Amino acid sequence: MVETHRNSLIDNSKGILIFLVVLGHSLEFLRKDHDIVRIMYTFVYLFHMPVFVFISGYLSKNIEKGRKNAVKTLFIPFLFFNTIWNLVEMYSQYLPGNNVGEITNITLFSFFTPGWALWYIFSMFLWKIFLPDLLKIKNIFIISIIVGIAARLFSELGTFMALSRTLAFTPFFLAGYYTSEKKLHELRKFGQVPSILITCMGITLAILFVKLFNIPGEFLWADRSYNHFEIGMIKSIILATLNYGIGFLFIYVFANLVPKKETFLCKLGRNTLSVYLLHTYFIGAVLVICSFISSDIIKFIIIISGTFIITFLLSRDVVAIRFNCFLNGLNKKIFAKEK
Template sequence: MERNAFFDNAKVILIFLVVFGHMIQPFAADSNTINAVYTWIYIFHMPAFIFLAGFFAKGIGDMKYVWNLFKKILIPYLIFQLVYTFYYFGIGKPDWDSSILDPQWSLWFLVSLFSWHMLLIVFKKIPMGFSISAAVLVGIIAGYFGEIGQTLSLSRTLVFFPFFLTGYFLTVSHVMVVKKHFMKIAAVAVMAMFFGLVYFMPDIDTGWLLASQSYSDLGADNEGGIIRFTVYIAATLMTFSIFTFVPTQNLGWITGLGAKTLYVYLLHGFIVQFLRQFDILSVNQWYDFVFIIIMSALIVIVLSSQFILTLTQPLVELRTKKLRALFK
C-alpha cells in the first residue's frame, strides 16, 4: 500500500506514547497524576497500534505469504529474545531468564502479530460484523481460563485480536470519518471523561488494559466478562478519539518517522530497562516529568536515525542493504 501521511503521523504519535508509557511506568505508584496519565495512555495506545497493524495486513494467506511473515516477524523475535536475555543478564536484571515461549517484555507483540495474521486467514472469510463479534466473544471467553496466559502471548493475542481484525476490514474512507468536525467535539469529551475517570479512580487495575491475566488473577471471576467488554468499548472510543486529532498533512521528517516505528519498538527496551535497572530517572518536580517527555521524544528520533537503522537492519529486517551501501 502507498504511504499515507495520516497513518504515518498516527504511528509516530503512538510509538512516542509506547516509549513514554514505559518511561513513566515505575513512577505511576508514587503520583496520582502520573498514574492517571499512565492508565489513560494504556487504555488506547496498544489497541490503536494493533488496529493500524491490521489495517495494513492485506496479504492473501498462501504459503508464500506465511513464509514471508515467518521471516519478517518470527525470526526477528527469536533474535531479539536471545539478545534481550543476554542484555538483561548483563545489566543484572533479576528476571532475565526466560524461555523462548515466554517473550521478553515488549516482544510479545511480535508473537501476537504473527498469530493475528494466521487468525486472519480464517476470520477474513466471515462477514465483517459476524467476524468482529466472534473475535470479541473469544477475547471475553479467554479471560475465564487461567491456562491461557503469557506463554507465547496467547492471552494478549486473543484479547487484542478484535482491534487487528477491525483494522483489516476498515478502509481509508471509513477511518477518515473521524476527521469530521463534529467528531472532534465528541472526541474531546470522550478523552476528558476517561482521564477524569482514571484520575478520580486511581485504584483501577491496569492489568485489565495489559490483557495478559485471567479474570481470576484480576479478582473478578464472575464479572470479568462484563469488565472486559467495557474495556473493549473504552479502548475503541479512545482509539478513534485520538485518530480525530492526527494530522493528515505530511509533516516532513516527523511523518517520515512513521516508517521506522518497528525499530523504535524493538530497540527502546535497551534504553528503558537500563534506566530502570540503575534508577537513573526520578520524578520529584514537574520539570522532571517534562524532562521524561522530551527524553521519550529524543529516543524515538534517535532510534529512527539513519545511523541506528544501518547498524540494526540485519537484526530487524535480516537485511544488510544499508550496511553494504555504507561501505560502498
C-alpha cells in the same frame, strides 16, 4: 485494496503511538508511587495499543504476502531479541542484591514467553499467520470480541506465546483489516467536538480507575486472567467490555484529530520497528541515571525528556536503515536464497 502509497494519517498516528509506547514503558517505574503518574499511565494504556493494533490490521490487507513473510519479518526478529532479552535477564541475576544461585533456574529462559514489549511482535506473527483462515469464519469480528472477553476467564492463557493478549487484541486487528481508507477518512466529517469529548471522557475514566476504583494498571495489559486481580469476576468482565468500547472510540479520535498531511510525526511513524525493538534497552539506561537521583520530580522530568530523546533518535532514517539491514542480514544467514 492494498495501499501502494504512504498514508500520512496512518504515519502521523503511528508516530504518536510509538511515542506513547515508549512513554508508557518509561512511566512503569514511577507509577506505583504517585497517583498523577498512575493516571497518566492508565490513560495511555486505555487506548494506545488498541489503536496501534487497529493500524496493524489496517496495513495487513495483503493477507497472503503477510503470511508468506511473517517468519522473516516477525518471528525471526522476535526470536533474536527475545533471546537477547532473556540473556539480559539472566545477567541481571548477578547484580548486587540478587541470588546468584537463581541463574541456574531453567524457567528463567523461555523462547516463547515474550519479554516485556516483545509480546506485540509475537502477536503480530500469529495474526499474520492465521488471518487468512480467520476471515473464512462467519461473524468472526463478533466472535473475536466474545473470545477476547472470555479468554481471561482461564488461567492457562497467560504470557506464554502472548496468548492472552493475542486473543484480547484480535478484535482491533480485524477491525483494522475490515476498514478501508475511504471509511477511515469519512470519520473526519463529523467534526472534532466528539473526539475532544471522548478524550475528556478517557481522562476522567483514568482518574476514576485510579482514585475511586483502584483498578490496577496491569489489568489493562490483558496478559493474565481475571482471578489474578481482587476485583471480582463480574466487574472484571464489565471492565474488559468497557475497554473494547474505549479502544474503538479512540480509533475514531485518531482518525478524526490526527493530521492527514505530512508532519514531523510521519518520520517517527515510518520507522516504528527500530524504535519498538530497541527502546527498552535505552529506557534501562535512563533508569540507571534516575537511580542516582533522590527527587521524584527530577526523575519524572528525566523520564519524559528521555522518552522524547529515545523516540527521536531511534526513529532516524540512518538508524532504521541500518537496523533493517541487520535484520535482512540475519535472515540471509538463516534462509536459503529463493529461486
